[in-house]
Amino acid sequence: MWSDLERPPLRAVALRRALLAPVGPYAALDVVAIVPSTNTALADAARAGAPDRTVLVAEHQSAGRGRAAHSWVAPARSGLALSVLLRLTEVPQARWSWLPLLVGVVLCRTVSALGEIPVALKWPNDLLLGAHQRKAAGILAEVVPGGPAVVVGIGLNVTLRPDELPVPGATSLAIEQAACTDRDPLLRALLRALDTELRQWCQHRGDPITSGLHEAYRKHCATLGERVRVELPGQPELIGTAEDIDTEGRLVVLADGQRRALSVGDVTHVRPVNGA
The missing domain is CATH 3.30.930.10 (Bira Bifunctional Protein; Domain 2)
Known part of the structure; x- marks a missing residue:
């Protein structure tokens, strides 16, 4: 103690x-x-x-x-x-x-x-x-x-x-x-x-x-450049590369050849594909 x-x-x-x-x-x-x-x-x-x-x-x-x-x-x-x-x-x-x-x-x-x-x-x-x-x-x-x-x-x-x-x-x-x-x-x-x-x-x-x-x-964001697994409420999970943060603070993920901008409210979890 x-x-x-x-x-x-x-x-x-x-x-x-x-x-x-x-x-x-x-x-x-x-x-x-x-x-x-x-x-x-x-x-x-x-x-x-x-x-x-x-x-x-x-x-x-x-x-x-x-x-x-x-x-x-x-x-x-x-x-x-x-x-x-x-x-x-x-x-x-x-x-x-x-x-x-x-x-x-x-x-x-x-x-x-x-x-x-x-x-x-x-x-x-x-x-x-x-x-x-x-x-x-x-x-x-x-x-x-x-x-x-x-x-x-x-x-x-x-x-x-x-x-x-x-x-x-x-x-x-x-x-x-x-x-x-x-x-x-x-x-x-x-x-x-x-x-x-x-x-x-x-x-x-x-x-x-x-x-x-x-x-x-x-500069500080370790998520950028990673392969990530994104859990979305009520949707299939998204696996792709975290490419950028846009001007609205959304995470831009490239998955299956398409870029998706994800806001905080859209996402349950974002995790590295090879991590926790």
């Missing part, structure tokens, strides 16, 4: 001092001991009028959610589980599909800089670590009905041991021997990098080309 010294709680007061206005870019930041889902809780807060750039961090999620209704489970204080409320008045809603990809780029840059380990992205929203490219983080963006608001959730495995991993293909910063497994500097760096990337993206009204986001995502 890990002790409180090995998995200390986040320093909420210091985080707020560093990240909240007027010093930092965020309007509110709460650290709670336990919550079923940070995305669900922050979406409720958004409907109640919570401001843009509100952050909710949980030391433990009892019912964390990933994409396609997958669960996200980790022991208390073993990772980062957070959600950020964004009221994107500058960006047309048609471009909001780029948000989880943007966060993926931010995660890659943050973990690479602090962790000093190989990082990559699996389309659309998984952070892969190490030489074997195992999953260490996921991203879930959800639109909040009733206003121009999106809640972006991030789950990052930090100090999980092999016996604590939720699935065989997962990993953590500690398992990959990252240079930093201290959650406080990781969270500060992640949120600052997110602000920087968001400002650039919003200045370009969400345009993935002129903002540089499209190029940055393609």
Whole structure:
């Protein structure tokens, strides 16, 4: 078992001092001991009028959610589980599909800089670590009905041991021997990098080309060039080569001589043909 010294709680007061206005870019930041889902809780807060750039961090999620209704489970204080409320008045809603990809780029840059380990992205929203490219983080963006608001959730495995991993293909910063497994500097760096990337993206009204986001995502995406097996709900699976990410953030797959552009909502799973 890990002790409180090995998995200390986040320093909420210091985080707020560093990240909240007027010093930092965020309007509110709460650290709670336990919550079923940070995305669900922050979406409720958004409907109640919570401001843009509100952050909710949980030391433990009892019912964390990933994409396609997958669960996200980790022991208390073993990772980062957070959600950020964004009221994107500058960006047309048609471009909001780029948000989880943007966060993926931010995660890659943050973990690479602090962790000093190989990082990559699996389309659309998984952070892969190490030489074997195992999953260490996921991203879930959800639109909040009733206003121009999106809640972006991030789950990052930090100090999980092999016996604590939720699935065989997962990993953590500690398992990959990252240079930093201290959650406080990781969270500060992640949120600052997110602000920087968001400002650039919003200045370009969400345009993935002129903002540089499209190029940055393609640079980090390990899915490109792979032979992939794509599971589509209610359709036969698709096997082909992942050729590109288009300007809408869709994965372009060449299969049977035809190119298909697949959006996140179209796909249940994308896996390498020779992998898990």
